[in-house]
Amino acid sequence: MHICHINLARGFSGGERQTLNLIRQLAGQGIRQTLIARPGNPLHEAVAELPVTVRTCSHFIKGHGTGGDWDLVHCHDGKGVYWGLIEYWLRTTPYVITRRVDNPLGTGWVTRQAYGKASRVACLSSAIQRVVLGTVNGARTEVIPSSFSGFPADDNEVGRIRQRYAGKLLIGQVGRFLAHKGHSVTLRAAPLLAERCPNAQILFLGEGPEEAALQQQAMGLDNVEFAGFQKDIGNWLAALDLLVFPSLQEGLGSTILEAMQHGVPVVAARAGGIPDILDDGSNGLLVNPGDVDGLADAVSRMLADEELRARLVEGGYQTLPRFSPERNASSYLALYRDILG
Numbered sequence: 001m002h003i004c005h006i007n008l009a010r011g012f013s014g015g016e017r018q019t020l021n022l023i024r025q026l027a028g029q030g031i032r033q034t035l036i037a038r039p040g041n042p043l044h045e046a047v048a049e050l051p052v053t054v055r056t057c058s059h060f061i062k063g064h065g066t067g068g069d070w071d072l073v074h075c076h077d078g079k080g081v082y083w084g085l086i087e088y089w090l091r092t093t094p095y096v097i098t099r100r101v102d103n104p105l106g107t108g109w110v111t112r113q114a115y116g117k118a119s120r121v122a123c124l125s126s127a128i129q130r131v132v133l134g135t136v137n138g139a140r141t142e143v144i145p146s147s148f149s150g151f152p153a154d155d156n157e158v159g160r161i162r163q164r165y166a167g168k169l170l171i172g173q174v175g176r177f178l179a180h181k182g183h184s185v186t187l188r189a190a191p192l193l194a195e196r197c198p199n200a201q202i203l204f205l206g207e208g209p210e211e212a213a214l215q216q217q218a219m220g221l222d223n224v225e226f227a228g229f230q231k232d233i234g235n236w237l238a239a240l241d242l243l244v245f246p247s248l249q250e251g252l253g254s255t256i257l258e259a260m261q262h263g264v265p266v267v268a269a270r271a272g273g274i275p276d277i278l279d280d281g282s283n284g285l286l287v288n289p290g291d292v293d294g295l296a297d298a299v300s301r302m303l304a305d306e307e308l309r310a311r312l313v314e315g316g317y318q319t320l321p322r323f324s325p326e327r328n329a330s331s332y333l334a335l336y337r338d339i340l341g
Contacts, residue, residue: 001336002032004070008060008079012042013176014254015100018146018328019076020046025329027051034070036063036083057083064090071340072096072119074332085114094119094339096332098144101251102127102272105135115139119339122332124252125273142335145276147328148257148320151234161239168201169303172240172264174233174255177208182246182269185292187217187224192296194223197303202244203227205236238262242302242309247271248289256284257323260316265309267298277323283315 003026007019020043023033027050034053037043044054057063060083073095075084084095097118102125105111115121115136122144123129129141162170171193175181183204193200200223204214207229218224230236237243243259245268252273256266266284268274269291278284285302287294302309321327 001072001340002034002068002070003336004034004036004068004073005076006036006057006073006080006083007041007043007076008036008038008057008083009041009077010038012046014146015077015098016041016043017149018098018100018254019043021147021149021325022329022332023047023052024050025325026333029329029333031333034068060086072336074098075118081114081118082110085110085117088117096335096339097121099123099128099132099251100146102131102249105131107135112136120335122335125276127273127276128251143276144328144331144335145273145323146252146254146257147323147325148254148261150261150325151237151258153234153238153262154232157232157235158238161235165201165239167199169197169199169241170239171200171202171242171244171299171303172205172236173202173244173246174205174237174258176206177204177210177214179210180247180249182248182289183210183214184217185246185248185269185290185295186244187214187221188292189296189299190218190221190224192293193299194221196296196300200299200303201225203236203240205230205233233258234262237264240264242267242299244295244299245269245274246287246289246295247274250274253277254323257320260313260320263313263316265302265312265316267295267302269295277319279315282312283319284312 036055036057039056060079073084073087075081075097081097087093121132121141132139202224204226243264243266250272256277269289270286271289280286285298287298
């Protein structure tokens with residue numbers, strides 16, 4: 001079996017990390033693989049020590065002339081989907097799409113062809129599956145969630161972060177500053193939290209196009225800090241007392257899994273695929289998307305109740321095996337074999 005992974009993303013974010021996780025797991029099982037990615041993408045360096053053939057491609061219409069002897073193409077991003085469709089048209093090579101977002105699919109002919117011709121569309125959550133099935137008649141779908149990446153934490157570094165914020169209860173929101181991630185909801189809840197939990201400190205860990213607007217919104221809020229993008233995010237996650245994840249729209253929410261692995265309880269919005277991970281009151285608390293008062297209430301409740309936090313953390317630990325890298329790879333390998341026969 002020879003699998004060709006195509007990921008034409010320009011940067012390296014959650015989808016690329018999941019691509020890397022899968023390639024690493026399949027390599028450990030002796031699966032022959034080729035990775036096609038844009039020139040300069042960090043994926044190239046990330047797989048350098050793995051037994052993977054690497055090719056570069058800057059556009060989905062390119063890279064087809066020489067061809068490869070792969071048996072199946074796995075499309076990991078939006079542009080890669082069209083690359084896979086072209087390979088199918090040229091060589092009838094079957095392809096799998098991983099759909100990571102729950103925003104509406106385009107309704108154009110090419111998009112419908114791409115998703116309709118795919119041997120399988122692997123959806124990260126049931127919410128994404130509903131979007132695909134509601135747009136493409138006859139699409140063959142399967143839910144295969146993301147895995148946690150296992151960001152490491154160093155106890156000494158975690159201690160330094162905690163010392164930096166001595167006496168504070170740390171509430172973190174991790175991720176890019178994008179409108180649908182709900183940072184503005186957290187900022188509107190911040191004054192309420194300042195009254196109810198005077199020793200709580202909100203940390204925004206990330207960067208992105210909405211940062212300037214959010215900083216403007218945060219003016220005058222002493223309990224909010226923009227801590228920037230952190231390469232050692234495992235240390236910061238482990239230092240938190242609570243993760244908030246108030247997305248207005250979300251494919252799955254793998255950051256929740258990373259927090260669970262570090263024993264950090266989570267308050268999240270009941271949006272997109274998040275309920276596929278969180279069961280309200282069992283392994284986290286859920287609020288309605290955009291509900292500022294609900295978010296403040298849930299955070300206040302959790303910070304005030306140590307027993308609740310401990311119960312939710314234990315629930316998180318029990319949740320993690322369903323989202324392990326090993327299980328993710330096993331699901332994809334079973335899918336490949338089912339397609340190839």
